[in-house]
Amino acid sequence: MDQDLRILVVEPDPERAHSIIDALTADGWTNLHVVGDVTALDRKMKTLSPDIVLIDLANPDRDTLEHISMVSDAKSRPVAMFVDKTDDTMTQAAIQAGLSAYVVDGLHMNRIKPVIETAIARFQVMRKMQTELDAAKRALADRKTIDRAKGLIMKARGIGEDEAYALLRKSAMDQGKKVIDVAQALVTASDLLS
Structure with a gap:
């Protein structure tokens, strides 16, 4: 796994953002950036151009999910989202938005690395399929x-x-x-x- 990936973490809670950064650093990633306000995501995406986006939102609504997907450009990079709960509509919206990983039951620090690795692998498979199509x-x-x-x-x-x-x-x-x-x-x- 490329440890030089630019990872953008979207986390509104500063304490939780710090925990995520600590977990990512412990797994060897160091090129880490945090945005706490979803409305600032667009600007941060343009200036940073991250390789992967990691989003932790307790209970996003469909509009927030679509906005995040569009702004994070989920078709051009892996995007992993952690949510506390979901329903069929939100799950379908996440799939339609092109998220590489949509993890329900919140973000647990010991799951960050495998989720990132899975999101990257799934994104690469989907990109290859799209290229072939x-x-x-x-x-x-x-x-x-x-x-x-x-x-x-x-x-x-x-x-x-x-x-x-x-x-x-x-x-x-x-x-x-x-x-x-x-x-x-x-x-x-x-x-x-x-």
Whole structure:
């Protein structure tokens, strides 16, 4: 586990914040920062750009949860939240907000390290899945564009699909471009002319 992570702790109670910092320090983390007021979180996030956010709130409401998720940018970094109690609505809101860890029954100092490690691992898995999903969507969109470009070539030249693709590929090679770039240019030009 990277002990140089910038960890931002969101804890309104100064005494409890001190206990959290002590527990994190005992586990080897030293780049620690605290924000006591949730309304100051946005500013602190911008100036610090933490690697992970650790939030301890007794009983946040849905609006607070959504605000914290948005401000802490839970889709870009691991965010672990400790709450004293929850219900189905709040749990679903936490999942929808993209929190990497949502721990009910409060924050216990001996659970901080495993929760952080789990939050980081889960975040990495989710990020990998999102990257793969984005790549698949991009490949599908590219495939559709190439198929459309082939259709335009087939119609304009009166040739078959394999020949149209060969022409598209040759044009890309001659121009030192990717097939998708040439296909996109052809589709764009066709849209402008129609």
